[in-house]
Amino acid sequence: xxxxxxxxxxxxxxxxxxxxxxxxxxxxxxxxxxxxxxxxxxxxxxxxxxxxxxxxxxxxxxxxxxxxxxxxxxxxxxxxxxxxxxxxxxxxxxxxxxxxxxxxxxxxxxxx
Amino acid sequence: xxxxxxxxxxxxxxxxxxxxxxxxxxxxxxxxxxxxxxxxxxxxxxxxxxxxxxxxxxxxxxxxxxxxxxxxxxxxxxxxxxxxxxxxxxxxxxxxxxxxxxxxxxxxx
Numbered sequence: 001x002x003x004x005x006x007x008x009x010x011x012x013x014x015x016x017x018x019x020x021x022x023x024x025x026x027x028x029x030x031x032x033x034x035x036x037x038x039x040x041x042x043x044x045x046x047x048x049x050x051x052x053x054x055x056x057x058x059x060x061x062x063x064x065x066x067x068x069x070x071x072x073x074x075x076x077x078x079x080x081x082x083x084x085x086x087x088x089x090x091x092x093x094x095x096x097x098x099x100x101x102x103x104x105x106x107x108x109x110x111x112x
Numbered sequence: 113x114x115x116x117x118x119x120x121x122x123x124x125x126x127x128x129x130x131x132x133x134x135x136x137x138x139x140x141x142x143x144x145x146x147x148x149x150x151x152x153x154x155x156x157x158x159x160x161x162x163x164x165x166x167x168x169x170x171x172x173x174x175x176x177x178x179x180x181x182x183x184x185x186x187x188x189x190x191x192x193x194x195x196x197x198x199x200x201x202x203x204x205x206x207x208x209x210x211x212x213x214x215x216x217x218x219x220x221x
Contacts, residue, residue, distance in 0.1 A: 031208060040214075042214050043155070043202075044212070045210040045212075048208065048210065102147075102155035103154075
């Protein structure tokens with residue numbers, strides 16, 4: 001059972017376009033993280049959000065944690081080819097069997 | 113470089129065999145997390161250790177076990193290997209397992 005659904009699964013856009021990736025669950029998380037992973041490498045942490053409604057910005061990337069701490073979004077402004085990669089959200093639960101849950105992933109390709 | 117070191121980088125072994133994967137966390141980190149990443153299952157949390165003690169357990173098979181030693185390095189033992197165990201195995205350390213190693217690619221043939 002996948003508890004964290006990401007959408008879209010795949011995204012191919014032109015350089016300069018904006019995009020939003022969604023991470024949704026019916027479970028409440030104590031914190032949520034976003035990672036980017038390149039082929040053959042480990043995921044690299046981009047941001048951690050812990051408070052419902054929290055918004056964090058990292059250059060052209062804006063991360064939002066839902067008010068109920070069940071969902072999150074990642075918005076990229078003016079995408080660049082260097083943004084290409086697999087984006088993963090991950091939630092930490094305070095109860096239940098699976099404490100750390102990763103999303104299904106969004107594979108982004110930005111074309112020059 | 114995340115500061116998390118995993119060895120070996122690649123491992124090829126036969127079904128039924130047993131292997132040990134090793135992880136050294138970042139300097140000062142007491143927690144170690146193990147994950148499995150496969151094409152069909154995505155990234156799955158296996159187990160977490162904190163300062164030598166098991167802290168949280170995820171979707172880890174009974175054929176798999178882990179431990180964390182006094183020097184804080186950790187080992188993941190996989191036994192009675194099956195073809196379906198072929199995957200990338202990651203170790204992470206830091207708060208919430210934020211810092212990942214480069215992984216061990218296990219191929220079971």
